[in-house]
Each structure stands twice: as C-alpha cells, then as structure tokens.
Amino acid sequence: MRQLVLMRHAKTEGNNPGGDKARRLIPRGVQDAQEAGLALRRLGLQHALVSTAARTRETFTALGLDIPAEHLDALYMGGTDTIARLVSEVDDDITGLLVVGHAPSIPGLAATLAFRADPGDADDIGAWFPTAAYSLFTLEGSWSDLAEGIGARHEVTKRPEQ
Structure with a gap:
C-alpha cells in the first residue's frame, strides 16, 4: 500500500519584484505549513517532490x-498530467510520497x-x-498505476482554518 499526499503551498505575499516564482510565504503561511507538518509527520512519508518556486520550497x-x-x-x-507522470516515475521502494505544488x-489532480474513488468527494475538493x-490518497498498486488511470482511495483532506 502506498500513501500519496498532494499539498498546495502555504499562504504567500501577493506579488514579488522577482516575479511569480519568487513569491514568498507570509507569516501566516509559515504557521499554516508548520501546523500541517505536525499531522504529516505521523504518516511516515519518505520522499517529496517539490516545485522550484520559492513558496513551495519554503512550505516544504x-x-x-x-x-x-x-x-x-x-x-x-x-498541469495534472505532468504531476501524475512524475508520481508514476517514483521508485516503488518509496511507500509515502508528498507532492508540494x-x-x-x-x-x-x-x-x-x-x-475515481467517489465522485461526490471530487466536487468538494475541486471547488475549494x-x-x-492537502489530500491523502491510498494506492494499492505501484506508483506507475497512477499514470495508467487506476484510481486511488481518498482518505482525508485537511483544510487549515481560514
């Protein structure tokens, strides 16, 4: 069994003179990420794929x-196909993967x-x-199954207090 956590970066500044990729976390974003980290530590994650943007690196x-x-x-x-492809290329020795994007x-994604697991959940996740x-998914097979369209069981979505 494999666990996949898909996480959106934490709260950022509205703009940065260096452009979108240089946007940094604001104090609330740092705090939200630290709180999420407390829960994520219990999952036994082994590896992370992180965007090169400043805000995702700081979130991680x-x-x-x-x-x-x-x-x-x-x-x-x-986009979503790219993320699915990158996840599908992860070594199967890794059973807990975090993607921060x-x-x-x-x-x-x-x-x-x-x-694939429950259409009702999809509307809720996609809308907000x-x-x-972050959302946690459990996959029964290989990471490569993700790119082939095989579903994953959705376990939990964590939404910080707004």
Whole structure:
C-alpha cells in the first residue's frame, strides 16, 4: 500500500519584484505549513517532490519533515498530467510520497483521483482547496498505476482554518 499526499503551498505575499516564482510565504503561511507538518509527520512519508518556486520550497521547509526532496521545475509549469507522470516515475521502494505544488494543478489532480474513488468527494475538493491544504490518497498498486488511470482511495483532506 502506498500513501500519496498532494499539498498546495502555504499562504504567500501577493506579488514579488522577482516575479511569480519568487513569491514568498507570509507569516501566516509559515504557521499554516508548520501546523500541517505536525499531522504529516505521523504518516511516515519518505520522499517529496517539490516545485522550484520559492513558496513551495519554503512550505516544504516549514513542514519540518526529515525526508529528501526533489525540486522540479515541471511542478511549477506543468498541469495534472505532468504531476501524475512524475508520481508514476517514483521508485516503488518509496511507500509515502508528498507532492508540494500549486493551484490549479494540485487541486485538479486531487479532484481527479477523488472522482475515481467517489465522485461526490471530487466536487468538494475541486471547488475549494485553499493554501496549505492537502489530500491523502491510498494506492494499492505501484506508483506507475497512477499514470495508467487506476484510481486511488481518498482518505482525508485537511483544510487549515481560514
């Protein structure tokens, strides 16, 4: 059994002179990520895929997870298919994976996976996925099954207090 956590970055500044990719977390974003990290630590995650944007890197750092992370430009620029492909390429020795990315890709993939398990959950996830929110999915097979359209069981969605 594999666990996949799809997480949207925490709350950021509205703009940055360095452009969108340089936007940083605001204090509330750091706090939200730290709180999410408390729950995520209990999952036994082993690896992370993190967008190269400043806000996702800072979110991952604030989570306080002691796991290796790959920082990938494809998570900044790519859509749901790109994320699914990247997850499908993860080594099957890893049973707990965290992906930290952006809207609309993270909520879009979460909604797609939830729809395969329960269409009612998909509407809820796709309609509202705030910053620092994450969804946990359980996959019975290989990571490669994700790219082949095999569903995952949706376990929980965490939404920080707004």
